[in-house]
Amino acid sequence: MTGLQNFTKGLWKDNPVLRMLLGLCPTLAVTTSAIDALGMGAATTFVLLGSNVVISTIRRVVPAQARIPIFIVVIASFVTIVDLLLQAYFPILARSLGVFIPLIVVNCIILGRAEAFASKNGPASSLVDGLGMGVGFMLALLVIGAVREVLGSGSIFGMPLFPDDAPRALVFVLPPGAFVTLGCILWLMNDLDLRRSRRV
Amino acid sequence: MSDQSIFVLVLGAILVNNVIFARFLGVCPYLGVSKRQDTAFGMGMAVLFVMTICAAITWPIEHYVLARGALAPGIDLSFMRTIVFILVIASLVQLVEIVLKKTAPALYQALGIFLPLITTNCAILGVAILAVQNKLGYLQALVFSFSSALGFALALLLFAGIRERLALHKVPRALAGAPIGLITAGILAMAFMGFAGLGR
Numbered sequence: 001m002t003g004l005q006n007f008t009k010g011l012w013k014d015n016p017v018l019r020m021l022l023g024l025c026p027t028l029a030v031t032t033s034a035i036d037a038l039g040m041g042a043a044t045t046f047v048l049l050g051s052n053v054v055i056s057t058i059r060r061v062v063p064a065q066a067r068i069p070i071f072i073v074v075i076a077s078f079v080t081i082v083d084l085l086l087q088a089y090f091p092i093l094a095r096s097l098g099v100f101i102p103l104i105v106v107n108c109i110i111l112g113r114a115e116a117f118a119s120k121n122g123p124a125s126s127l128v129d130g131l132g133m134g135v136g137f138m139l140a141l142l143v144i145g146a147v148r149e150v151l152g153s154g155s156i157f158g159m160p161l162f163p164d165d166a167p168r169a170l171v172f173v174l175p176p177g178a179f180v181t182l183g184c185i186l187w188l189m190n191d192l193d194l195r196r197s198r199r200v
Numbered sequence: 201m202s203d204q205s206i207f208v209l210v211l212g213a214i215l216v217n218n219v220i221f222a223r224f225l226g227v228c229p230y231l232g233v234s235k236r237q238d239t240a241f242g243m244g245m246a247v248l249f250v251m252t253i254c255a256a257i258t259w260p261i262e263h264y265v266l267a268r269g270a271l272a273p274g275i276d277l278s279f280m281r282t283i284v285f286i287l288v289i290a291s292l293v294q295l296v297e298i299v300l301k302k303t304a305p306a307l308y309q310a311l312g313i314f315l316p317l318i319t320t321n322c323a324i325l326g327v328a329i330l331a332v333q334n335k336l337g338y339l340q341a342l343v344f345s346f347s348s349a350l351g352f353a354l355a356l357l358l359f360a361g362i363r364e365r366l367a368l369h370k371v372p373r374a375l376a377g378a379p380i381g382l383i384t385a386g387i388l389a390m391a392f393m394g395f396a397g398l399g400r
Contacts, residue, residue: 021231021378025322029224069290076283084279099329102282106322108228175222176389183382191374 003128010132016109017140018189023109026100027141028178034157037145039093040100041138043082045131047104048113050078052130056118071114072105079105109137147181148172206343213347216398219323220355221389223330226323230356231381233314235367240360244353246314248346251324254292255345258285258328259338285328290319323352358388 016022023044030040054074055062062070083101086094094101104110113133118126149155152172154162162168171177219225226247233243261284268276297315300308318324327348331341362384371380 022228024227024231025224025326028227069287072286072290073283076286079282080279083282099326099333102329103225103322103326105282105286106320106325108320111320171390174393175224176386176393178224179382179386179389183379183386186382187375187379190379194374 003125006125006128007132010129010134010136011139012136014133015136015140016112016133017137018186020112022112023107023137024182025103026107027144028175028182030097030100031141031145031148031178031181032173033149033153034142034145036093036096037141038138039086039090040097041134041141043086043097043101044104044107044109044137045134046082047075047078047107048110048130048134048137049127050081051075051110051114052118052126053123054078055114056121056123056126059119062119067119068111068115071111071119075110075114076105109133144178144181144185147185148177152177206340209340209343210347211398213344214351214354215392215395218351218355218392219327219348220352221385221392223326225326226321226352229317229321229323230352230359230385231378233317234356234360234363234381237357237360237364239314240356241353242310243314243317244349244356246311246318247321247323247352248349249311250289250293250296250315250318251327251349251352252342252346253296254289254324254328255331255341257292258288259331259341261285261288262332281329281332285325289324289328293319323348355388355392359385362388 010016012019014020017024017027026040026044031037051071051074055071058070058074079102082104083094086097086101113130117129121129146156149157150161151169152174154160154166154168169177172181213219217223220227220230229243229247233239262278262281264270266277266281266284268278271277293315297308300311300315327345331344334344336344359381363381366380366384375383
């Protein structure tokens with residue numbers, strides 16, 4: 001597998017959210033606006049990069065039986081770094097992401113990549129893998145966040161799109177909208193895949 | 201603390217701020233083990249068990265070790281919360297598994313396969329952190345965790361019941377599986393929004 005393929009597999013073919021249905025809790029919870037979605041994606045990407053590189057570096061000295069607790073400690077350390085950085089430099093974002101920042105530690109994407117990729121490959125390709133998966137996660141969140149923000153609040157990245165008196169589908173920024181939006185996006189992707197396979 | 205506030209806490213955690221439909225915690229197992237009602241019941245009971253024990257252990261750790269000035273004046277270890285809590289949960293799950301296997305084989309048979317899955321169930325860590333962030337007392341934290349877990353079990357059972365019926369019907373291929381599941385969950389979440397305002 002070339003470096004480029006290693007990077008791009010996370011974007012579409014093996015997208016962690018849209019294909020593998022991993023990390024759904026933050027996906028549904030923090031996508032009420034595009035900004036929050038982007039912030040969550042960036043924070044998760046940072047943790048994923050850090051944990052992938054560290055875990056692939058120490059993979060030969062970690063005993064197989066104790067690997068999961070060790071991986072979790074590595075991941076939790078990076079999550080703490082992100083948590084403190086966000087609180088210091090982006091307090092508003094930190095407040096709106098709330099409990100989902102410490103919860104990055106139980107995001108199955110990160111432990112999944114540690115177990116499936118970083119513990120078997122070198123630091124360089126683990127870095128690329130983490131970057132691809134992180135960006136794939138961020139893109140999925142951004143798409144869902146943008147759809148929900150446009151439909152629910154009538155704005156994008158906080159900038160209003162419609163006149164003030166235009167109607168808004170408030171339900172899209174409420175919890176049900178999260179489930180329905182993700183469901184419809186998955187539906188569309190399945191539909192595209194089915195059409196493509198029919199053509200071949 | 202009056203009886204009424206306990207009642208409001210229970211009602212709030214089960215219905216108004218349901219862990220899945222309002223807080224988006226534990227969505228992965230919610231979608232993963234909801235194909236049949238009996239497995240949904242097993243998972244719900246396992247979560248109920250672990251979440252309550254977990255609150256019983258993490259609360260004293262937070263208040264007697266991690267909180268500012270708890271160990272000694274001037275020492276603030278609260279930045280270690282994420283790492284400590286996740287390690288406590290991971291070892292607790294292992295411990296519960298070992299103890300159940302020895303003392304209650306029948307219960308272990310029923311819950312056994314769900315226990316390892318619980319470590320990465322973000323509802324456990326999320327509820328433990330929320331109990332601390334909301335500054336609940338010890339009894340309140342226990343009640344909050346227990347009723348949050350009840351809310352999780354309720355959501356899981358409702359969803360599994362719907363999915364069992366859904367399996368008997370013809371669903372368009374592109375919608376089958378996750379997409380229709382998410383849209384169903386969205387409609388359920390809408391129903392749960394009807395509880396909003398039932399006591400704050």
